[in-house]
Each structure stands twice: as C-alpha cells, then as structure tokens.
Amino acid sequence: MPPCGAGSTGTNAGAVHRITRAGFGTLERVDSMEPYQAFLDAFVVQSQAILKGNLVGIYLHGSAAMGCFHPQTSDIDLLIVAKAALAAGVKRRYLDMVTELEKQAPPRGIELSVVRESVCNPFVYPTPFELHYSIAHRAAYQADPAEYIRRMQGTDRDLAAHFMMVRHRGKALCGKEIPAVFAEVSTQAYLDSIRRDVAQAREGIAREPVYFTLNLCRVLAFQEERLLLSKQEGGAWGLKAIGDPMSRQLIASALQEYQGGPPMPRNSAAAASFAQSTLERIQRR
Numbered sequence: 157m158p159p160c161g162a163g164s165t166g167t168n169a170g171a172v173h174r175i176t177r178a179g180f181g182t183l184e185r186v187d188s189m190e191p192y193q194a195f196l197d198a199f200v201v202q203s204q205a206i207l208k209g210n211l212v213g214i215y216l217h218g219s220a221a222m223g224c225f226h227p228q229t230s231d232i233d234l235l236i237v238a239k240a241a242l243a244a245g246v247k248r249r250y251l252d253m254v255t256e257l258e259k260q261a262p263p264r265g266i267e268l269s270v271v272r273e274s275v276c277n278p279f280v281y282p283t284p285f286e287l288h289y290s291i292a293h294r295a296a297y298q299a300d301p302a303e304y305i306r307r308m309q310g311t312d313r314d315l316a317a318h319f320m321m322v323r324h325r326g327k328a329l330c331g332k333e334i335p336a337v338f339a340e341v342s343t344q345a346y347l348d349s350i351r352r353d354v355a356q357a358r359e360g361i362a363r364e365p366v367y368f369t370l371n372l373c374r375v376l377a378f379q380e381e382r383l384l385l386s387k388q389e390g391g392a393w394g395l396k397a398i399g400d401p402m403s404r405q406l407i408a409s410a411l412q413e414y415q416g417g418p419p420m421p422r423n424s425a426a427a428a429s430f431a432q433s434t435l436e437r438i439q440r441r
Contacts, residue, residue, distance in 0.1 A: 213331020265291030282311035316349035369410035
C-alpha cells in the first residue's frame with residue numbers, strides 16, 4: 157500500500173493543491189479546509205496506528221472534497237476501506253479514537269463508514285459495512301460502547317451514493333488510488349440510493365428545510381441530467397432548472413443558510429409544496 161498521504165483524486169474532483177506536513181507525507185488539501193487540516197492529518201496517522209496493515213485507504217467525499225465546505229453547516233465525510241473484517245476490540249479502539257479526535261472537528265462533526273475492500277470492487281448493493289459513526293451516534297456509543305459495536309453490522313443503501321461520489325469526486329487521503337479500490341456504481345443502484353434519501357421529504361422538509369431542499373435539487377439534477385453535485389451545486393442548479401418563483405425563492409434561502417447566511421424562513425406550507433412537486437418530477441422519470 158502506498159504511504160498514507162500519497163493521495164489521489166477521483167475523476168472530476170474539485171480544485172485542490174498539495175501540501176506537505178513533516179512526518180505525514182504528502183496530503184491532499186481542499187480549499188477552505190485549512191482550519192481542519194491538522195484534524196485530517198491526525199485522523200490518517202491514528203487510523204494507521206490502529207488498523208495497521210488492514211488499512212487499504214481513507215477517502216474524503218462530500219462538501220469537503222468538492223470545494224464547498226462551510227464550517228458551520230458542513231460535516232466531514234470519510235470512507236475507510238479495510239482488507240478484512242474488524243474485530244470488536246479494534247472497533248472499540250477505533251471509535252474511542254474517533255470520539256476523542258472529533259473534538260477538533262467542525263460543529264457538525266464527522267460522518268464515517270468503514271467497509272471491506274471486497275464490497276467495493278465488484279460493488280455490492282445493498283452494501284455491507286463494518287462501522288458507521290456520526291455526531292448523531294455519539295450519545296449511543298458513549299452510553300454503551302459494547303452494545304453499539306454489537307449492533308453495528310448489516311447493510312446500508314446510502315453507501316451507494318457515497319461510493320459514487322468517492323469514485324467521481326472524492327479524494328484519497330492515504331492508501332490506494334480511488335480507481336484501484338472503487339468500481340463504478342450502477343446508475344440503477346445510485347438512483348435507488350438517492351431516491352430513498354429524499355423519499356420522506358414531504359414530512360421531513362419542515363424539520364430539516366435546508367437539507368431536503370438542496371438534496372431534492374441534486375437528486376433531480378442527476379435524474380434529469382446525470383450530474384453528480386454537492387448540496388450547494390444542486391441548489392445552484394435548481395435555481396436555473398426549476399421555474400416556479402416560490403420554489404426558487406425557497407432554494408435561494410436554503411443556499412444562503414447553508415453558506416453561513418441568515419436562516420431561511422420556516423414556511424412549512426411552501427416547503428411541503430416544493431417537496432411534493434419536486435418528488436413528483438423525480439418520480440415521473
């Protein structure tokens with residue numbers, strides 16, 4: 157395995173430049189991520205120390221990899237690929253490391269999945285996983301680590317979307333290059349994954365208006381034009397592709413909040429109407 161930090165981008169990755177940090181090798185950096193570069197460096201080094209020869213690579217995806225990371229509204233999305241299954245004790249040490257290190261992460265924390273190399277190529281769907289962790293899981297893990305780890309098994313259809321983004325717009329922080337690890341995700345699997353993610357948008361948009369507004373746009377962008385977009389890019393696409401003035405106003409407000417601007421007006425009726433009409437447009441295809 158190439159040394160951690162011998163990073164490579166997936167195809168169509170956002171603009172990046174390279175930096176060198178003593179002792180860590182050469183690491184990829186995304187514009188706007190400088191405040192969290194030390195966090196990424198430490199995550200790579202500590203992951204190597206725990207997973208040792210079982211580590212295939214660590215891959216950055218989401219807004220941090222696509223040049224539209226916003227510290228107050230974005231999390232850091234990571235995929236960790238291992239050669240073989242992780243023993244319970246290794247999972248415990250790894251999550252203990254993650255929960256300690258995430259104190260250096262942005263307010264929305266990190267979202268990570270650990271998967272085996274064998275499910276990446278050929279791609280397996282629904283995708284088995286070894287571990288999931290996000291800020292939403294923190295309390296459950298800290299309350300009973302052993303029980304959390306015991307339940308942490310199964311498959312996750314969301315991983316099709318993550319694999320697709322890594323393959324085409326992700327960044328290797330260390331390990332094997334992306335094309336050597338990740339096979340292409342079929343359009344059918346990817347569409348199933350992203351449609352499921354917004355399936356409850358009618359009910360959920362009142363609770364999470366920014367998330368569902370921008371995600372609906374990027375699902376529609378792939379549905380209609382086969383574009384792989386971030387939330388921010390999806391919103392910008394929606395402003396041009398969705399003609400209804402009220403919908404455009406909703407999208408513009410969601411983009412402003414996502415980029416750190418004022419909170420979007422909480423208009424449940426308008427949001428529900430947008431979700432309904434956009435889902436109908438998605439389902440017509």
